[in-house]
Amino acid sequence: MNWCVVSMRMSKQMFGSFGSVMLVPFSCFRSLSFSSNSHFTSSHLQQQQHQHLRSSDLVSFEYSDLNLSYNLDQGHVRIRQHVNPLSASFSVPAQVPDWNMVFADPTLPLMVDIGCGSGRFLMWLAKRNPKVSNYLGLEIRQKLVKRAELWVKDMTLDNIHFLFANATISFKQLVESYPGPLRLVSILCPDPHFKKRHHKRRVLQKPLVGAIVDNLIPGGQLFVQSDVLEVALDMRIQFDEFDALKHIDTLNPAMPCDDEGWLLRNPMGIRTEREIHAEFEGAKIYRRLYQKQM
Numbered sequence: 001m002n003w004c005v006v007s008m009r010m011s012k013q014m015f016g017s018f019g020s021v022m023l024v025p026f027s028c029f030r031s032l033s034f035s036s037n038s039h040f041t042s043s044h045l046q047q048q049q050h051q052h053l054r055s056s057d058l059v060s061f062e063y064s065d066l067n068l069s070y071n072l073d074q075g076h077v078r079i080r081q082h083v084n085p086l087s088a089s090f091s092v093p094a095q096v097p098d099w100n101m102v103f104a105d106p107t108l109p110l111m112v113d114i115g116c117g118s119g120r121f122l123m124w125l126a127k128r129n130p131k132v133s134n135y136l137g138l139e140i141r142q143k144l145v146k147r148a149e150l151w152v153k154d155m156t157l158d159n160i161h162f163l164f165a166n167a168t169i170s171f172k173q174l175v176e177s178y179p180g181p182l183r184l185v186s187i188l189c190p191d192p193h194f195k196k197r198h199h200k201r202r203v204l205q206k207p208l209v210g211a212i213v214d215n216l217i218p219g220g221q222l223f224v225q226s227d228v229l230e231v232a233l234d235m236r237i238q239f240d241e242f243d244a245l246k247h248i249d250t251l252n253p254a255m256p257c258d259d260e261g262w263l264l265r266n267p268m269g270i271r272t273e274r275e276i277h278a279e280f281e282g283a284k285i286y287r288r289l290y291q292k293q294m
């Protein structure tokens with residue numbers, strides 16, 4: 001039998017605490033830790049044999065079918081943890097691209113991921129939905145965008161584009177110029193900016209809320225989540241007040257919530273990178289999925 005060493009952080013979450021590390025059979029480890037999002041191969045798992053798993057290993061595993069490992073090594077860049085979106089350098093709206101140049105078919109329904117980080121979450125979706133949907137990632141850290149663009153070029157995807165943009169001020173103009181319908185918007189684990197005086201640095205500000213609700217097509221969806229309750233509540237309070245948005249559990253009983261109204265499962269088929277790191281640490285993810293009324 002193949003065995004895997006699981007660090008205590010993970011063992012606490014998955015199996016209860018049994019000391020600093022524990023051995024579990026691979027078969028057990030695989031089914032318990034990676035659930036339906038698993039894209040691991042047994043060779044990936046075997047490589048981890050007798051090693052401590054880190055959450056970054058899980059990210060690589062979950063995104064392994066993007067085959068980005070070579071580029072990951074090549075494209076490793078030192079990236080600042082946070083930027084201040086209120087600084088002058090981020091106050092200029094992004095230039096609207098020529099949509100015919102960035103998407104093979106710019107009339108397809110569009111998903112926009114606000115604060116897309118590395119972009120791998122969106123690439124995973126784009127790879128699965130060619131000719132069905134276009135994907136636009138907005139990210140304020142330019143180095144991440146540059147790396148994502150290199151990856152996309154390697155993957156020869158024609159339904160995804162990344163833009164260096166302060167989404168708070170650029171989103172509206174971008175989506176209003178897009179020729180097709182806005183079908184899905186996501187804001188996943190946005191930077192928390194904990195201090196009260198820094199809340200104005202959070203990506204979700206009133207004008208952005210309005211632009212999302214106004215521009216979604218009827219039937220279009222909005223998915224928000226955070227591992228920080230305060231941040232999730234901040235987003236929830238702002239979207240709950242719109243009659244035009246219904247939470248998905250009232251429309252679809254197959255999408256259940258907990259007692260507080262947080263969606264139990266990530267409906268996207270893949271976890272985001274921040275989500276993987278947070279769940280590895282034992283955090284709960286607070287999710288809401290809204291649908292705009294017809």
Ligand SMILES: C[S@@+](CC[C@H](N)C(=O)[O-])C[C@H]1O[C@@H](n2cnc3c(N)ncnc32)[C@H](O)[C@@H]1O
Pocket residue numbers: 083085114115116117118138139140141165166167168187188189190191202203272273274275
């Ligand atoms: C905590 S990370 C989460 C990344 C990804 N969504 C995930 O769940 O793994 C938040 C991301 O939002 C980006 N961001 C923060 N403020 C932004 C803004 N105003 N416009 C665009 N991106 C922003 C950050 O640079 C960072 O990459």
